[in-house]
Amino acid sequence: MPESVLQQIQDEMMALPGVGSSILEISHRSADFDAILDDARSAVERVMNVPDTHEVLFIQGGGALQNIMIPANFCTPEAQTADYILTGAWGKKSAGEVKYYGDLNIAYDAGDTNFNHLPKQSDLKLTPGAAYVHLTTNETIHGIQFKSMPDTGGVPIVADKSSDIMCGPLNVADYGLIYACAQKNAGTSGVTIVIVRKDLLARSADRLPSYLDYAKHSKAGSRFNTPPTFSIYATGLVCKWLESKGGVEKIEAENKHKSQLIYDVIDNSAGFYTGHVVNKDERSIMNVVFKMPSDELDARFCSDAKNAGLTTLKGHRSLGGIRASVYNAMPVEGAEALAAFMKDFAAQNG
Ligand SMILES: Cc1ncc(COP(=O)(O)O)c(C=O)c1O
Known part of the structure; x- marks a missing residue:
């Protein structure tokens, strides 16, 4: 966490300016929290230059839940297969959850050399018409990072950006879905930022347990159930710190x-x-x-x-x-x- 943000959290902990109560005690349905949530969402949109085609959601459950929600929402009877490019331990973990909702195709596995390199475009065994192609843009454990995206032939790219979200400019329009647990570059643990292409929200169409359905989170404005109020507040502050740095x-x-x-x-x-x-x-x-x-x-x-x-x-x-x-x-x-x-x-x- 940036030191100045920690300082601000300390200063505001007893009472949020203009509110008079702590972020840890205000109601998640209050107008005061409405403002904090809207503020955090617009700060993420500004920092990441999110286009109108995409929507920012705040969801709990970390990367682990996204590993389940992604195949649950996007593997459909028309497109059952999901392609996973494995360049480290996190991508491998993500791939392990696909079987509950779809068919897994490992489009590339760098595990044989202990994830010390990225695939070339010609190495990828992509499935034509796949539900999506998943990759981890920065593999936190192995220290390897994609600097550009592969050509997936129009299949939506789903990217785990947990450890490199907001580390530099990004063209959000290149992605079907981006997710990042906030605790590295975007705040504290407890909230996951999901940026989803709006047209993909229709894919799950009421066939999932409610919490797993992106469309329901979208409809509820990231307040399907009690949201992690403190973490969302912290994400807003970190984004504003980033803007202040240029x-x-x-x-x-x-x-x-x-x-x-x-x-x-x-x-x-x-x-x-x-x-x-x-x-x-x-x-x-x-x-x-x-x-x-x-x-x-x-x-x-x-x-x-x-x-x-x-x-x-x-x-x-x-x-x-x-x-x-x-x-x-x-x-x-x-x-x-x-x-x-x-x-x-x-x-x-x-
Ligand atoms: C690339 C990546 N994905 C996912 C996670 C963690 O996900 P979770 O929020 O489930 O702990 C991490 C955490 O270190 C990570 O670095």
Whole structure:
């Protein structure tokens, strides 16, 4: 979270300005919350330049529920097959839920090389007339990020952008549906931003349990049941912070700079640090994943870094090594401090 947003939340916690009560106690049906919800929705629309063809929804249940809602809504008797492009652990998890509602086609699986590369267009085994093509634009654990979308021949692209939403400009019109749990770049846990092409809302047409139906969330204005009021409020504040910083163009330049500071140390370390992703242009500008020649060095790196005030660097348990996340709220100074620490550590231990 940006520090200034945390400060604002602290300042407003006892009483929202002009409201007199806390965000934690106002009714989700009150005019005051109406204003907060509308404000958060328009802030997301502005930051992401969402066209009229698409609608922003706030839903609970995180990425895990989206993994179910997507096939539930979009796999129909006319288009039963959903194509999944697997470039990391999150996409694999998403694919695991399709079987309850449709037929799964793995259009590409980079798992054989432990998700260290992206497919080329010619590698994809897409199904003509598929219900949709799912991909994870930024694989958080493996540190690999799509910089452009594949050609799906008109089949809607469904993208998990949980760890790179708002990291830079995006043409929302290229997507059938975008989803992102908010807790990386867009607020706190508890709310998931879903941006859906309006014409796709008709696909589920009353054949689903109510909560799973996007059309019902849309009809209820993201208030099908009690919404996560605090998380929606926080998302609004984070979006406004992003606008105050100059928007997604500016933040993208900053994210590229922060990640490059760390990649440069890796690339100039004469093999002491090894990045997980093979091709430089596929490396994530959000999660920098690398390792050292031994598990012992990885562990020492984390404990020495912690002593130097640099925390949360341990790689995901499934991959080991180090993961430096430089989400939007990470200041440039944070990346600079890590890069300097890495140079020292390599000099002492290489
Ligand atoms: C790409 C991606 N998808 C999904 C999730 C998590 O989803 P959930 O909200 O179900 O925990 C994460 C969280 O780290 C993620 O990085």
